Amino acid sequence: MMIDFAKMQSTGNDFILVECKQDHSIQLSEMHIKKMCDRRFGIGADGLIITAREDVDRISMNYFNSDGKPAAVCGNGLRAAALFAKVMGMIKASASFFITAGDGDHEALFEDNGDIRVQIFLKSEVVQINEKIFNLSIPVESAAFADTGVPHLVLNVKNDLESVNVNQVGKMLRFHSYFEPEGTNVNFVRVFSPQKLYVRTYERGIEDETYSCGTGVVASAFSYWKSISDTPDIDILVKGGRLKVFKKNEKTFLSGPSAIVFSGHYFYEQ
DSSP states (O other): OEEEEEEEEETTEEEEEEEOOTTOOOOOOHHHHHHHHOTTTSSOOSEEEEEEEEETTEEEEEEEETTSOEESOOHHHHHHHHHHHHHTTSSOTTSOEEEEETTEEEEEEEOTTSOEEEEOOOOSOOEEEOGGGGOOSSOEEEEEEEESSSEEEEEEESSOGGGSOHHHHHHHHHTOGGGTTTOOEEEEEEEEETTEEEEEEEETTTTEEESOOHHHHHHHHHHHHHHTOOOSEEEEEETTEEEEEEEETTEEEEEEOOEEEEEEEEEOOO
């Protein structure tokens, strides 16, 4: 079988995008998705997104991590899906539209500077956690848990983030008993100024640090708003570039770039 795809990236968080058209369905197993996302034997990506046109102002997306397992939503994936839908003619780019994911309908809009704005939900109140229960090897000022469609632990780190072994500490916390049975994503945050954060994220399902995690930076922003400052706009630096999280009309948005890297055909056996 052959499938058309686009390889995309949103601040270094990379995805395989495919369109499910009305005349056929896409049958990809967990094994297929793992192979496609493999960086040595496949296309290579942090995740795979299946999109479909639902209406003139609505598309749907099903997101899968590189381990082949589904997740309710991916913040950077929403921006990639928005651009993919525009390029494929699935939606009109002149007005806001909606992307239906596993956690609800996300408003999306193309901004004048080329960035893509997507709405992110906070599924429950941010919970402050006593960081001492984790017996961490790094100095941490505070810890919090936020569910922005997927679970996130947010650690406010005292020292320079470049000295943190994100994979080592992140893997330990991702499987910590406190977060059983689902586990959690782990964000390491350094506050630069009242409106600027630096965030590094260890992602479950990818089991590695990624260059950027959209729901993770929004979880970090919610944690910052709850414990430090309620400034409505926050600029966030990640390994893959810069993002912005802001509040508008009682909604929370993630804004940043996305790009198509290449497109092609992938052959697989059913």
